[in-house]
Amino acid sequence: MRRILFMMRKEFLQIFRDPPMIGIIFMVPLVQLFVLAYAITTDVKHIKLTIMDFDKSYVSRQIEDAFSHTERFDVVSYTSDVRVIDQQMRAWETQMALVIPANFSRDLRRGLNPQIQVVVDGVDGNSAGVALGYAQQILADYGLSWATSPRHFLVARDMHLVTMWPRMWYNPNLDSKEYMVPGIVVILLTIIPMMLSAMSLVKEKEIGTLEQLMVTPLRKHQLLLGKLIPFLILSYFELALVMAFAIVVFQISMIGSYTLLAALSLLYLFTTIGLGIFVSTFTGSQQQAMFFSWFFMVFMLLMSGFFIPIENMPKSLQALTYLNPMRYFMYIIRDIFEKGSSIRFLWRDVIPMTAFGLIIISSGVIKFRKRIS
Amino acid sequence: MKRKLSIKHSMIVSIARKEFLHIIHDPRTLTILFLMPILQLTMFGYALNLEIQRVDMAVVDYANSTGSREIVEQFNGSKFFHLLPYEGELDQVDQMFKARRAKVVMIIPYDFDRQLLRDRQIPLQFIIDASDANAATLIRNYCSQVVNDFNQVHNQKLPLPFDLRPTIFFNPDMKSTYFFVPGLIALLLIMISALLTSITITREKETGTMEQILVSPVRPYQIILGKVIPYVLLGLLIAAVILLIGIFLFKVPFIGSLPLLTLLTLLYIVTALSLGLMISTIAKTQQVAMMIALVATLLPTFMLSGFIFPIPSMPIVLQYISYIIPARFYLLIARGIILKGSTFYNLLAPTLILLLMSVILITVAVRRFSLNLEK
Numbered sequence: 001m002r003r004i005l006f007m008m009r010k011e012f013l014q015i016f017r018d019p020p021m022i023g024i025i026f027m028v029p030l031v032q033l034f035v036l037a038y039a040i041t042t043d044v045k046h047i048k049l050t051i052m053d054f055d056k057s058y059v060s061r062q063i064e065d066a067f068s069h070t071e072r073f074d075v076v077s078y079t080s081d082v083r084v085i086d087q088q089m090r091a092w093e094t095q096m097a098l099v100i101p102a103n104f105s106r107d108l109r110r111g112l113n114p115q116i117q118v119v120v121d122g123v124d125g126n127s128a129g130v131a132l133g134y135a136q137q138i139l140a141d142y143g144l145s146w147a148t149s150p151r152h153f154l155v156a157r158d159m160h161l162v163t164m165w166p167r168m169w170y171n172p173n174l175d176s177k178e179y180m181v182p183g184i185v186v187i188l189l190t191i192i193p194m195m196l197s198a199m200s201l202v203k204e205k206e207i208g209t210l211e212q213l214m215v216t217p218l219r220k221h222q223l224l225l226g227k228l229i230p231f232l233i234l235s236y237f238e239l240a241l242v243m244a245f246a247i248v249v250f251q252i253s254m255i256g257s258y259t260l261l262a263a264l265s266l267l268y269l270f271t272t273i274g275l276g277i278f279v280s281t282f283t284g285s286q287q288q289a290m291f292f293s294w295f296f297m298v299f300m301l302l303m304s305g306f307f308i309p310i311e312n313m314p315k316s317l318q319a320l321t322y323l324n325p326m327r328y329f330m331y332i333i334r335d336i337f338e339k340g341s342s343i344r345f346l347w348r349d350v351i352p353m354t355a356f357g358l359i360i361i362s363s364g365v366i367k368f369r370k371r372i373s
Numbered sequence: 374m375k376r377k378l379s380i381k382h383s384m385i386v387s388i389a390r391k392e393f394l395h396i397i398h399d400p401r402t403l404t405i406l407f408l409m410p411i412l413q414l415t416m417f418g419y420a421l422n423l424e425i426q427r428v429d430m431a432v433v434d435y436a437n438s439t440g441s442r443e444i445v446e447q448f449n450g451s452k453f454f455h456l457l458p459y460e461g462e463l464d465q466v467d468q469m470f471k472a473r474r475a476k477v478v479m480i481i482p483y484d485f486d487r488q489l490l491r492d493r494q495i496p497l498q499f500i501i502d503a504s505d506a507n508a509a510t511l512i513r514n515y516c517s518q519v520v521n522d523f524n525q526v527h528n529q530k531l532p533l534p535f536d537l538r539p540t541i542f543f544n545p546d547m548k549s550t551y552f553f554v555p556g557l558i559a560l561l562l563i564m565i566s567a568l569l570t571s572i573t574i575t576r577e578k579e580t581g582t583m584e585q586i587l588v589s590p591v592r593p594y595q596i597i598l599g600k601v602i603p604y605v606l607l608g609l610l611i612a613a614v615i616l617l618i619g620i621f622l623f624k625v626p627f628i629g630s631l632p633l634l635t636l637l638t639l640l641y642i643v644t645a646l647s648l649g650l651m652i653s654t655i656a657k658t659q660q661v662a663m664m665i666a667l668v669a670t671l672l673p674t675f676m677l678s679g680f681i682f683p684i685p686s687m688p689i690v691l692q693y694i695s696y697i698i699p700a701r702f703y704l705l706i707a708r709g710i711i712l713k714g715s716t717f718y719n720l721l722a723p724t725l726i727l728l729l730m731s732v733i734l735i736t737v738a739v740r741r742f743s744l745n746l747e748k
Contacts (some may be wrong), residue, residue, distance in 0.1 A: 023683050028668050036686050039676045041509065089542060091719040104687055108680055119540045123712045125547030126682055132539055133514065139537055140521070147534050161524050162495045163442070167511050168503035171471065176506040181407035197645065199660055203616045206549050283401065291405045298409070307681075309508060312426050317416075338504040343487065345471040 005216055008228020011200070016232065025196075029188045029242050031335040036178045036184050037250060039308050049073045050085055050094040059105035059146075061069065063116075066142050067098065072134045089121045096120045096131055108146075112311045116328060170338045178253065181246045182337040183306045186330050188242055189265060190272050190300065193235045195293045197228060197276030201368075202289040205280070220369050228273055230253035235269055236262075256336035264332055267354050274361030281367040300326040325360070384591050388599025394571065396603060407609070410561050411617050413643075414623070417553040428512050431475040431701035444481065444497075447523045453515045453619070462706050470502040477501045477512050489527070543713050554619035555707035556680040558612045559700045561672045562638070565608045567652065568643035568666040570601060574653035576664040594742045602645050609635075616711075629710035633717055637710070639702040639728055647734035648699070654741040674700040677733040702727045 016022060049067060053060050068075045076094055079085065088094040099117035106115035118135050122128045146161070171178045204210040213223055239262075246252045275296060283289040300309060303317070304326040310318055321327045328349040335341035343350070396403065430448065434441050446456045454455065457475060469475050480498040482488070499516055503509035523586045544551050575585040586596060621626040646671060656662035677691060680702035684692055693699050702723035708714030716725070 019718070028664060030673065035676050037689070038691055039682055043510070043686050044683055077572050081648060086542070087719065090713045090715040091711060091722075094710065100642045104535075109536070114538055115532070115536045117538045117540060120420040120540040120543060121713075122544035122684070123708055125544060125549045126552075128541065128544070128547050135539075136537060139535075143534050159493060159528050160489055160491075160495065161493065161533070162489075162497050164499055164513070164517050164520055165496045166499045166501055166516070168501055168509055169467075171503040171506055171509070172396050174503055178660050179505045179507075203660075205588050234439070255493050276496055285578070286398070286663075288399065290572075290659075295405050295409060298413065299416075302413075331473075334504060337488060339467075339471050341471045345468075355526050 004224045004226045004229070007218065007223060008230050011133050011227055011230040012082065014200075015234070020343040025192065025238070026241065028348045029184075029192070029238055030245060032188065033181065033184055033242060033245055033250070036187075037181050040180050043176075044134075045071055046074045047072060047096055047127075047131045047134070048076045048094045050079060050088060050097040050275050051075060052079055052082075052085070052097060052099045054080065054102040055100045057102040057105035059108060059252045060100045063100065064098075065140055067135075067140050070130075070134075070138070074314045085119060085162075094121075096135070098135070110232055137139045145367060158296075166170070167268035168272075174298075177250055178338060179334065180307075181250055182333045183330060185242055185246070186268075186304070186326060186333050187238065187301065187306065188238055188327075189235060189268060190326060191293075191297055193231055193272040194276040194279070194297065195290065196234070197273050197287050198283070198289040200227065200231075201277065201280035202283055202286050206285055224277070224365060224368065226275070231276075232269060235273075239265060250339065254337050255340035257340075257342070261333070261336050262335075264346075264350060264353075265331070267350070267357050268325070268329045270357030270361045271353070274357065277368050278360065281364065295347055300324055303327065306330060306331045322352070325353055325356040328356075381643050384595045385599045385602070388586075388591070388596060389602045393598050393603040395573070397548075404610060406565065407614065410557055410611060411514070411618060414550075414554065414615060414618060415500045416551065416556055419555070426453075426455055428474045428477060428515065428727070431457050431469060431478045432482045433463065433478060434673075436481050437485040439488045439717060440486040440489045441481045443526075444485075444523050447526075448479070448519050451515070451519050451522075454519070465499055470504075472596060475502075476508070477516065479516075522529055528563055534745075549621070550623045552708070552714055553680075553683050554615060554623065554625050556704060557705050558615050558638075558676075558707055559641070559678065560671075560674055560680060561611055562608050562642055562703075563645050563648075563670050563700060565604060565611065566642050566669040567649035568663070569607075569668050570604055570649035571652035571662045572658065572659050573600060575656050575659050578653075579658055592633065594739065597650065597739065597742060601650075604646065605639075605642055607637070611639060625711070627657065627711055628714035630716075634707065634710045637706045637724060637727075640724070640731060641706075644699045644731040644734060647738045648732060650736060650738040650742060654738065654744075672695045674696045677701070678706055679711070697730075699727060699730055702730075 012297075015025075031135070033096065051064055051067075053064065064075070067073045077088070095120040099119065101114060101117070106113050116139060118132065120128045120132055120135075126290045168174060201210075203211065214220075220225075243254070247254055276293065279289055279292045279296070283292055303310075303321045303324045305321070310321050310327070313321070330344050331349050332353070335346060401439075423504075432445055434445065445456065449456055459478065463480075466478050469478070474712070478500040480500070482498075485495070497520065499510055499513070501509050518632070541547065574583075577586065616627075620627055625676045649666070650661055652665050652669065656665055673694070674680065677687070678698050680700070684695050684701070687695070705723045706715075706720050706727070709720050
């Protein structure tokens with residue numbers, strides 16, 4: 001036990017001897033928190049809109065107003081030449097054009113069903129789809145209010161319209177931060193422990209101090225424990241720091257149990273530290289270790305549901321996500337934060353996550369012991 | 374004079390050769406460098422879909438009447454919704470959401486049919502699990518579409534007085550893969566140029582071989598050029614691989630001019646390399662270099678360049694930050710040329726900004742690098 005403590009002291013000294021590293025260990029999470037919490041939004045706003053109004057009537061101006069009065073669209077230019085729109089789109093100056101044909105309002109009054117054309121830049125498929133949806137919504141609303149206005153053919157009295165009363169649970173303001181920030185906690189508990197443990201083990205190999213440690217009376221498990229416990233402690237510090245920031249600065253509501261969160265985090269750290277050990281066994285340099293950890297990281301992240309919802313993926317990829325330990329922890333953390341789920345609802349995720357953690361860390365340790373003996 | 378020149382050249386060439394051997398001797402890193410973009414491309418191509426495909430909806434039908442069955446049928450017929458019967462009491466909605474069995478619950482009141490005949494507005498309650506705000510917004514929109522369709526059927530007099538004809542330019546099927554191929558090129562080039570160069574230079578510092586080079590008669594700019602050239606080539610090679618896979622496997626249309634793309638890609642690589650050089654003058658160890666590179670280049674390139682998330686939707690502070698990210702401008706260039714056939718004239722603004730950035734970065738980086746060497 002004393003030996004492990006000595007080893008841990010050495011490890012802490014080594015970490016704290018490197019002030020930029022410490023700064024980075026604690027700065028990286030905060031920068032990430034700030035950027036990720038605000039940048040990730042699939043909401044589409046301020047779509048650049050060009051208007052081609054060949055009608056120039058009261059009605060066409062009302063339609064234009066309907067578009068310019070939302071923050072969804074920014075009217076950037078008016079033109080009467082289709083070629084201009086093509087050029088503007090190539091230069092990224094506009095994303096959408098609204099074409100109101102000549103005699104639009106006259107045809108409308110005569111009930112001839114005139115056509116409004118919406119031209120959209122489809123390069124960003126997701127945004128284009130959303131933008132088209134907004135345009136449709138605005139035009140449909142306008143059409144309805146036009147048709148039901150007293151001067152026109154529909155009389156409101158005859159209509160029986162079902163209207164939606166949506167109630168948003170857990171996050172009534174629809175603030176995406178509430179969902180992203182807990183996800184960032186998961187990412188941090190993945191990156192930092194994995195990279196730090198992998199790189200620190202490989203560094204000893206690279207500069208040859210691993211051999212020196214092995215000829216000391218230190219046993220292999222003592223060596224490993226002494227090296228890894230400091231990272232566990234550091235990861236918990238990190239967790240506390242990020243949680244504090246999330247709750248105090250970002251005002252994220254955490255309605256679940258802190259004890260449960262801390263306990264399940266420990267289970268998850270088995271996985272990430274285990275992956276770190278694993279990476280260190282088949283890499284020879286810090287650069288390689290970094291690349292491999294990064295490689296794992298990217299795929300775990302993409303397949304975790306962090307910003308690409310798993311339900312949206314094709315079936316085969318969805319099946320693949322069950323092999324990703326991060327997937328389970330992502331669900332767990334978000335549910336604890338937002339819904340206050342108790343362990344009763346989380347078993348489904350906790351069991352596979354623990355299984356992965358145990359398998360990964362034990363196979364990592366076994367490989368590492370083989371490697372150094 | 375001519376001999377001197379050739380000595381200079383041979384110095385650069387031999388450093389470049391040494392660096393090249395370094396790269397070749399590390400097949401694992403090389404494998405990852407090639408494998409990563411290919412796998413990412415596949416995943417982004419197939420997995421990245423921000424539109425919801427299927428929403429599990431629980432229906433509480435207190436009416437159990439003709440009208441209620443009609444609206445349920447309307448939801449059933451929409452490809453977005455997967456309906457499941459609701460079991461138990463209404464106060465168990467919370468448990469249903471916690472167990473993730475449903476994302477939305479529709480509650481039809483018992484006198485739904487009577488209201489449908491009598492009232493002008495019939496409220497219909499939807500309880501949506503909004504823990505994922507983006508998904509909740511989409512679910513609400515889908516529900517409102519279905520409700521609108523129901524209204525259209527039920528109110529014969531409600532046709533829209535005009536039609537809407539959407540025309541989609543450049544990417545009529547709105548495939549997201551098209552969008553990601555240029556994005557991945559930008560991401561990968563930053564990774565190779567900024568990350569790898571900063572690491573290789575700090576490695577020389579860490580292992581002490583930098584001093585050995587310094588006592589040799591090599592000039593700083595020769596070291597820089599020699600170390601950087603192999604990575605430029607590697608970067609171009611990987612960019613070409615991504616582009617070819619995109620074109621042949623994912624059928625991304627390449628409309629614009631290849632020479633123009635190559636030229637502007639080189640400009641971007643130079644910008645990224647000077648960024649890497651800058652990092653190497655700040656960092657003393659590989660770990661630090663890596664962490665800085667991660668925070669200063671990869672993360673912002675991924676998150677703030679418009680690679681996935683639209684910049685205009687971000688808070689204003691982040692939008693300002695995005696102006697100092699080279700990838701933001703390179704993305705406009707690459708996507709413009711590849712997908713829209715934009716000309717040099719169309720892309721003048723982003724090109725000039727990128728040029729300005731690289732000039733500033735090179736000047737600062739080279740100055741700092743030579744200062745570091747003299748110390």
